[in-house]
Amino acid sequence: YNTKIMNPFKFGTIVDGAFFTDREKEQQIITHHLDSENHLILISPRRYGKSSLIHRVLNTIDRPHIVINLQQALNVQNLAEIILKAIFELYPVEKIRHLLTHFRIFPTISTNAVLGTMEVSFMPATNETVIFEDVIALLEKVSTQERRLVVVLDEFQEILSIGKGVDKQLRALLQRQHGLNYIFLGSQESMMEEIFEKKKSPFYHFGQIMHLGKIPYDDFLTYIQSRLPNNNSDTSIHIAEEILSFTQCHPYYTQQLASQVWEMMEYNHITDNVVSQAVENLIRLHDLDFERIWLNQNRTDRATLKRLATNTPANHIQQPPSTIQSSLKRLLQNGYIIKTDAYSVEDPFFNRWIKANV
Numbered sequence: 252y253n254t255k256i257m258n259p260f261k262f263g264t265i266v267d268g269a270f271f272t273d274r275e276k277e278q279q280i281i282t283h284h285l286d287s288e289n290h291l292i293l294i295s296p297r298r299y300g301k302s303s304l305i306h307r308v309l310n311t312i313d314r315p316h317i318v319i320n321l322q323q324a325l326n327v328q329n330l331a332e333i334i335l336k337a338i339f340e341l342y343p344v345e346k347i348r349h350l351l352t353h354f355r356i357f358p359t360i361s362t363n364a365v366l367g368t369m370e371v372s373f374m375p376a377t378n379e380t381v382i383f384e385d386v387i388a389l390l391e392k393v394s395t396q397e398r399r400l401v402v403v404l405d406e407f408q409e410i411l412s413i414g415k416g417v418d419k420q421l422r423a424l425l426q427r428q429h430g431l432n433y434i435f436l437g438s439q440e441s442m443m444e445e446i447f448e449k450k451k452s453p454f455y456h457f458g459q460i461m462h463l464g465k466i467p468y469d470d471f472l473t474y475i476q477s478r479l480p481n482n483n484s485d486t487s488i489h490i491a492e493e494i495l496s497f498t499q500c501h502p503y504y505t506q507q508l509a510s511q512v513w514e515m516m517e518y519n520h521i522t523d524n525v526v527s528q529a530v531e532n533l534i535r536l537h538d539l540d541f542e543r544i545w546l547n548q549n550r551t552d553r554a555t556l557k558r559l560a561t562n563t564p565a566n567h568i569q570q571p572p573s574t575i576q577s578s579l580k581r582l583l584q585n586g587y588i589i590k591t592d593a594y595s596v597e598d599p600f601f602n603r604w605i606k607a608n609v
Contacts, residue, residue: 290458
C-alpha cells in the first residue's frame with residue numbers, strides 16, 4: 252500500500268488543476284465573453300461541472316470574483332447579507348469603508364479572530380428593499396476598470412422563490428451598472444429559459460445563453476484510460492469504456508465510478524469485472540439514501556422513475572398523459588431526472604438500484 256499515490260479522479264467538490272477534464276472550447280467561449288461587458292447565462296443539469304468550469308476560467312483570467320449560491324438565501328435580506336459578506340471577504344472592510352458611508356441602513360459586522368470567520372447582518376424588520384439596493388450598488392462601486400469584478404450567481408432560478416418581485420428589483424438595479432460581469436448559473440433548464448427567454452420576464456435576453464453538455468466520449472475515454480493503473484494496456488481501455496457505458500459520460504458520476512475503480516485496481520489489484528464490482532460497492536454504500544429518496548416520492552413519481560429506469564414504453568403506462576407530464580416536471584425540478592435527448596434518471600447508481608429493488 253503506497254500512501255504517496257494519489258487517486259487521480261475527483262468528485263463532489265470543485266474540480267481543478269490536473270483533475271479537470273477537457274472543456275477547452277467552453278473555456279475559450281466564456282473567456283472571450285468576459286472580455287466584454289456582456290453577461291453570461293450557463294445552463295446544465297446538476298453535477299455537469301458548471302461551477303468547476305467557471306472556477307477554472309476565473310482563475311485563468313485572474314480577475315476578482317465572488318460566487319453566490321442563491322439556494323442558501325432564506326429571503327431578500329439574507330441574500331443581501333450573503334452578498335455583502337462575500338464582498339468583505341474579497342475586499343477588506345478597511346479598504347472600502349468609505350463606500351459604506353452611502354448605506355442607508357448600516358450592517359453589523361462581527362469577526363471571530365480565532366476561527367478567522369466573519370458574519371454580516373442587518374437588524375431584523377428593517378427595509379429589505381433599501382438594504383438590497385445598497386448592497387447591489389456596492390458591487391459596481393468596488394469594481395474598477397483595471398480589475399473588473401465578476402459576480403457569479405449560482406442556482407439563479409431560486410430568485411423566483413426568494414421573495415415576490417425580487418427578480419424585477421434585481422433586473423432594474425443591474426441594467427444600470429457598468430464595469431463588471433454577471434454570470435448566471437442554473438440547473439433547472441425550463442425555469443432558467445423562462446427567466447431569460449420569456450418576453451414578459453424582467454431578465455428577458457439579459458445575457459448570452461450557453462448550454463453545457465456532457466464531456467465528449469472520446470475526450471473522456473482518453474482522460475480515464477490515461478489515469479488508470481497500467482494505462483497503456485488493452486485492459487485499461489476496456490475498463491474505461493465500461494465506465495462510460497454505465498455513466499453515459501455524466502461528468503460527476505464518471506469521476507465517482509472511475510475513482511472507485513482506480514482504488515480497487517491500485518490497492519486490491521482487481522481487474523476482472525472491476526467496473527461491475529465498483530458499481531455494486533457504490534450502490535451498497537448509498538442503499539439507505541436511495542431507499543429514503545424512493546420512500547419520499549408519491550406513487551405517481553415512483554411509477555415514473557420505474558418506467559424510466561426500466562425503459563418501459565409509453566403505451567404500457569396506465570396513467571393519463573397530463574399526470575405523467577406533471578410527474579416528469581416535478582422530478583425534473585427536484586433533480587431526480589434530467590432531460591437531454593430524452594428523460595432519464597439523473598443518477599445511474601439510483602437507476603440501477605430501482606431496477607434491482609423495485
